[in-house]
Amino acid sequence: MTLYRQLFTWMLAIFFLLILAVTGIELSTTRNFLLTQQTAEVNNTINSMGLALAPYLEDDDKVATESVINALFDGGFYQEVRLKMLSDGSEIVRQYPVTVEGVPNWYIALDLFPVITEERTFTSGWLQLAEVKVVSHPGYAYREMWRATIQLGIWIGVLFIIAMLVIAIQLSRSLRPLKTITDRAQDIARNKFNSEPIPLPPTTELKTVVKAINQMSNQLEAYFEQQAKEADRLREHAYRDTVSGLGNRSFFVGQLKSWLAESAIGGLVMAKVDLITDTYQNQGFEQGDSLVSQFSKKLNTTISDADFTASRISKDEFVILAPNCSAEDLQVMGESLLSIVTDMQHDPMGISPPKVAIGLAVNSSENRDASQLLAQVDNALTQARNNPNHPISMIDQTANDSSMGKQQWKTLILDAIAHDWFKFKYQPASNSDQSVLHQEVFTAIERGEDYYGAGHFLGAVEQLELGESFDRYVVAHMIERLSDDPKLGPLAINLTQNSVTNASFIRWLTSVMQKHRDLAGRLFFEIPESVFVRYPDHVSLLTEQAHRFNFGFGVDNYGRNFQSLDYLNKFKPSYVKIDFAYTSNLDDEAQSHVLASICRTAHNLNITTIATRVETEAQLNKLSELFVNGFQGFIFEKKLENHG
Structure with a gap:
């Protein structure tokens, strides 16, 4: 029970007891008054009766006596009147029906008023004339008492309602600062620090608490910002080229291994910029660094796909990894x-040949050898130098195979959506205790004997802007499966950049989450980190609705983009999936430090960190020491199969 309810309940109870006590006293006073009034009325009636009957009793006139009795007691609140003539022992008895109109029987049964009986002897001098007995009837007293009870009940009810409203309003006003403190404490418990300071309340005691909460919130916010910046510095030192701001050779090798292990479909672009070499030699390091920075910024503008990554692997060599x-x-x-290089040469006459050589290598899914692919792009670079006026050369491994073009992929994907050719399988993400955190949904197209894994067609989905249709199909089918099988899940669905940046898809997904609130906790949405970095406004629309309906979401390729990790505190994802570049070489001490740092940043925000492609116990043990608490890979699939 909340403090507000406790105080409200106790204050109402105390007020009710006070009102009850006052009511009891008031009713007791009314009862005593009515009882006294009834006794006095009986006495007065007997006295009046004695005066009226005296002459008739002396004359022993029974007829007149009886007439006087009838006149005195007719219509009064009396049960019985009995007069005994002492001269001859005769009696005059009058009895009246006992009825109380307008008063409930249960109220009369409370026996609030006793029956009053008065007996008296009438005399004349020393001579006793008659004995009289009068038994009162409490009907009038009950009627007045019932009327007083009803009036008091109405007033008590009105006062109780007024008191309840006044207490509720005053308590709400008094405890409003406490509620603000409680909400802020809950935010701090969820590691949310980006709120405005709590205004100081008028209550002296709460001022101290509010000051402490504000100070603690500021300190924790500063601590997490410092920790995120430290992780950024370590990451940049290990994987980022300080001059260009692009990834360095180590970063490129990690991304290359990750891509070749996943799909290997796509290509490499390698550019050797002689203009940069000449600038370093002729104008010095400052001008050379400035030119590198200028070229890198323009290079980034050519990268439109979120999965593309650019790196500087030597003084004048740049490479772009372009999956799918x-x-x-x-x-x-x-x-x-x-x-870009031609414009930077500042040769308006166009006489000088471009001071650059560009090699292109298109890879197929069969070639997963990094050294062979790098050799091919080097060969393409060498061939490009043989054509100085247009120094671009391509080596295409897929030129002689049966790979499909864009329109063929578009037709296949749309037909697969229309005819349900998609097949789904699930890969579990587990903690070190082998408890399943969730299962990631992998999609493939199966048409007859042809089988296309996600790596074959996801690039086409993004390039052809089919992400919204594809993601709607997958989400709808997974919701149907979760609804049919209560034991299935939680499931994690990867969303494409095309969907997350599409307002129509966000509206549709919002309505789906609202309609299927019962699936909250059983369905997660996985979004690439590059989308959080490049399109924060679009992502916030989706994540706000996910938080609103308690649906979880995760970050894919965590750490791939060289941006501050502050976005974690802003968006509050349920989990992050660490980019493979950070886990590909755990024996490298520098890489381990960077991995521990970026994982600690997420861990301290209560965000689960998940490593992929965990194949051996040695990897598992090493990752467990580096603030990684979720694992996905062959080792857990094998353990779950053996356990099953």
Whole structure:
């Protein structure tokens, strides 16, 4: 029970007891008054009766005596009148029916008024004339008492309602600062510190508490900001080129391994910018660094896809990793880089050849060898130098295979949605105790004997802007399965960038979450980190609705983008899935420090950190020491199969 309810209940109870006591005293006073009044009336009636009957009793006139008795007691509140003539022992008896109109029987049964009986002897001098006995009837007293009870009940009810409203209003006003303190304490417990300071309340005691809460909130916020910045510094030191702001060679190698392990479909763009080399040699390091920074900024503008990553792997060499990218798209990207360098040469006459060589390598899913792919792009770079006026060359491994074009992929994906050719499988993410945190949904297209994994068509989904249709299909089917099977889940569905940045999809997903609130806790949505970084306004629309209906969401490729990790505190995801570049080489001490730092940042915000592709016990044990508390990979699939 809340403090407000406790105080409200006790204050009402005390007020009710006081009112009850006052009511009891008032009713007791009324009863005593009516009882005294009734006794006095009986005495007065007997006295009047003695005066009226005296002459008739002396004359022994029974007829006149009886007439006087009838006149005195007719219509009064008396049960019985008995007169005994002492001269001859005769009696005159009058009895009246006992009825009380307008008073409930249960109230009369309370026996509030005793029957008053008065006996007296009438005399004349020393001569006793008659004996009289009068038994009162309490009907009038009950009627007046019942009327007083009703009036008091009405007033008590009105006063109780007024008191209840006044107490509720005053308590709410008095405890409003306490409620604010409680809400802020709950925010702090959830590691939410970006609220405005609590205004100081008028109550002296609460002022001290509010000051302490505000100070603690500020200190914790500063601590987490400092920790996030420290993680950013470590990450940048290990994986970021300080001059260009792009990833360094270590970062590129990690991303390359991750891509080759996942799908290996796409390509590489490598540019060797001789203009930068000449600038370093002829104008010095300051001008060379300035040119590198300028080129890197323009390079980033050519990267439109959230999955593309650019790195600087040497003084004048840059590489772009482009998953799920076609040969035509790579060629367009190469032409863009050529234009950037041409513009930077400041040769309005266009006489000098471009001081750059660009090699393009398109990879197929069969080639998962990093050294072979790098050798191919180096060969393409060498071939590009043979054509100084247009130094771009491509080596396409998929040129002689049966890979499909964009329109063929579009037709296949739309047909798969229309004819339910999609197949789903689930990969569990578990903690170290093998308890399943959730199961990630993997999608594939199966048409006859042809099988296409997600790595084959997800790039086409993004490029062809089919993400909204595809994600609607997957979400609808998973909701149907969760509704049919209460034991299934929780499930995590990957959302495409195209969907998360689409207002129509956000509205649709909001209505779905509102309609299926019972599935909250059994359904998660996984969003790439690059979308959080590049499109924070779009993501906030979706995450606000997810928080509103208690649906969880996660961050995919956590740590891939060289941006501050402060977005974690803003969006409050349920979990983050660590980018494979941070877990690919756990024997590297520097990499382990960076991994521990970025995981600690999430861990201290009560966000679950999940590592993917965990294959061995050694990996599991090492990751457990680095603030990783969720694992996804072959080792847990095997354990769950053995356990089953």
